[in-house]
Amino acid sequence: MPTALDLIAQEAIYRAAYEANRRAAVAVPLDGLRAYERARDGESRPLARYVLAQMVDNFKLAVAEGRPMCGDTGLPRYYVKIGNEAAPEGGFVALERALRQAVAEVTHDIQLRANRVHPLTRRNPGNNVGVFAPSVDYSFEPDADWLEITAVHKGGLFGTDYRMLFPGDGIDGIKRFLLDNMAAFARRGLSCPPVTVGVGIGGAKDQCVRLSKEAACLRVQGDRHPDPTVAALEDELTELGNKTGFGAMGLGGDTTVLDVHAEIAYTHTGGTPVAISQFCHAYRRCTARLYPDGHAEYRGDPQWFTPYYRREGIS
Numbered sequence: 001m002p003t004a005l006d007l008i009a010q011e012a013i014y015r016a017a018y019e020a021n022r023r024a025a026v027a028v029p030l031d032g033l034r035a036y037e038r039a040r041d042g043e044s045r046p047l048a049r050y051v052l053a054q055m056v057d058n059f060k061l062a063v064a065e066g067r068p069m070c071g072d073t074g075l076p077r078y079y080v081k082i083g084n085e086a087a088p089e090g091g092f093v094a095l096e097r098a099l100r101q102a103v104a105e106v107t108h109d110i111q112l113r114a115n116r117v118h119p120l121t122r123r124n125p126g127n128n129v130g131v132f133a134p135s136v137d138y139s140f141e142p143d144a145d146w147l148e149i150t151a152v153h154k155g156g157l158f159g160t161d162y163r164m165l166f167p168g169d170g171i172d173g174i175k176r177f178l179l180d181n182m183a184a185f186a187r188r189g190l191s192c193p194p195v196t197v198g199v200g201i202g203g204a205k206d207q208c209v210r211l212s213k214e215a216a217c218l219r220v221q222g223d224r225h226p227d228p229t230v231a232a233l234e235d236e237l238t239e240l241g242n243k244t245g246f247g248a249m250g251l252g253g254d255t256t257v258l259d260v261h262a263e264i265a266y267t268h269t270g271g272t273p274v275a276i277s278q279f280c281h282a283y284r285r286c287t288a289r290l291y292p293d294g295h296a297e298y299r300g301d302p303q304w305f306t307p308y309y310r311r312e313g314i315s
């Protein structure tokens with residue numbers, strides 16, 4: 001049993017959840033900022049270059065003024081990684097209460113748009129908290145006494161889609177799906193590119209959708225999957241996405257996709273479920289690692305996909 005000294009205090013959990021959420025809303029993490037700067041510097045079309053330059057300026061202005069970097073809050077969500085030896089004071093019910101409280105307080109304090117409404121009555125509680133809101137996903141880590149809280153503000157209405165492919169569709173089927181997905185959302189004006197694309201391949205339908213979102217939001221720019229087959233696919237899909245030429249904010253340009261991250265899950269022998277999620281140019285996330293002594297470290301890389309999380313064998 002953990003002693004009182006080992007417990008991670010409720011107040012510290014709340015503060016970390018609040019601060020991760022606030023920072024995520026305001027500051028694009030460094031890997032994203034650098035990727036947008038590279039896209040701006042390498043862009044050949046003047047209009048797209050201008051738009052990318054405005055995006056970078058906007059990112060910096062948001063930090064300077066401590067204000068949200070996009071007027072649309074998207075859907076605030078949390079990813080919590082829990083060390084096997086970690087013990088939050090008050091248990092996981094208290095942890096979830098802290099996460100919900102933090103969303104409400106940050107919404108009020110930095111004037112996030114209150115996006116979350118009842119899906120039928122459209123009742124808006126005004127604080128981004130409601131039934132299953134914010135959503136919270138969990139993973140675990142061996143030999144650790146910390147817990148990590150990652151806040152993501154996932155741009156709202158576009159980019160996620162699902163398709164059941166079959167083994168015979170192969171890599172070409174995944175490529176076709178990516179192009180259809182990008183064209184469909186761009187045509188309807190529901191895309192704010194350049195985007196970071198997550199592709200979830202395999203598992204069951206719900207698993208691949210979840211993996212695609214995590215791949216889009218929780219890996220840094222330029223990161224490659226440890227499986228060389230998957231890594232090669234990530235390179236191919238990134239190149240393909242940029243060949244569409246939609247460009248920054250769909251105005252035509254060289255960079256439509258900053259990066260593609262793919263994740264796999266072992267699946268039914270007869271099928272290949274695939275999901276795609278796009279993380280819009282409001283590239284917002286922040287991770288807090290919280291130790292039992294109450295101190296927190298903040299960083300831009302969630303380190304969500306650990307070797308343990310992607311483990312293949314029994315242990």
Ligand code: SF4
Nearest residue numbers: 070072155192280282
């Ligand atoms: S899609 Fe992203 S960039 Fe566009 S309005 Fe929504 S949050 Fe902002």
